[in-house]
């Protein structure tokens with residue numbers, strides 16, 4: 001029997017030990033290469049695009065460059081997701097390696113212990129990595145002529161704890177006994193291809209998202225839920241009734257179910273509670289992990305680092321208008337800055 005990819009040596013090309021054995025200048029060079037791949041790590045000024053910059057380190061040796069053309073200073077992480085960073089660069093590389101080596105996700109408490117960070121730093125750092133992963137899904141359209149995509153939804157959040165005494169417990173299936181925080185993650189997954197998640201209040205709101213993200217000519221597979229009925233207007237749709245079978249006459253949504261298997265295990269086994277404003281980020285993380293499950297861990301680390309360097313400043317943890325990362329406020333308390341700050 002063929003060996004499973006994850007058990008093969010091709011799956012592990014980078015170990016945490018290798019990251020920690022790196023010297024400061026090696027970690028710096030590794031980040032320079034992912035930030036400026038077109039010049040093989042030679043600095044490019046983010047202000048004017050000039051390539052003539054010289055090393056102008058801070059007093060304590062932290063890397064910094066000064067552009068000869070516009071005489072402005074910049075660092076390796078200026079204008080990226082890791083702008084204004086406090087940790088040494090090797091710490092970020094280690095955090096990405098730890099994050100990628102996990103299968104379902106990494107809890108902020110565990111990362112805190114692994115790297116000696118505060119819980120808030122670990123929480124914000126992990127969310128920035130999720131934001132980097134989401135960069136790949138921006139505007140992604142899956143499927144096409146001759147291709148197959150699967151659609152399904154799964155509900156997360158809004159848990160109502162049952163009362164201690166049996167006579168005080170309520171039937172939590174009724175809307176009046178719910179708290180309105182339960183949301184649905186809708187996944188579109190191309191068979192043998194990529195996936196895109198969205199977070200909505202109900203499956204019936206998903207038709208605009210599905211129309212925008214599945215290319216015309218794609219054969220769409222969905223389950224028997226009535227909320228997918230309007231897909232027939234635009235796509236050739238195959239339905240599977242899960243009360244009869246999981247796969248019948250070529251119709252199944254098992255690729256989508258695999259995605260939910262990973263996300264549900266991340267919820268139950270790693271994070272315990274994923275809901276509210278952060279649910280989309282967790283959904284995107286699981287989607288990225290699912291799409292890259294057959295990629296070696298070294299390549300995964302490179303890709304996440306490159307995405308973090310490519311993405312501008314964090315939108316979740318800095319103000320959407322003035323792009324200021326607030327010190328001593330919500331982002332430091334580990335709360336999202338989805339609200340404007342300026």
Ligand SMILES: [Zn+2]
Nearest residue numbers: 045048067070
């Ligand atoms: Zn410049």
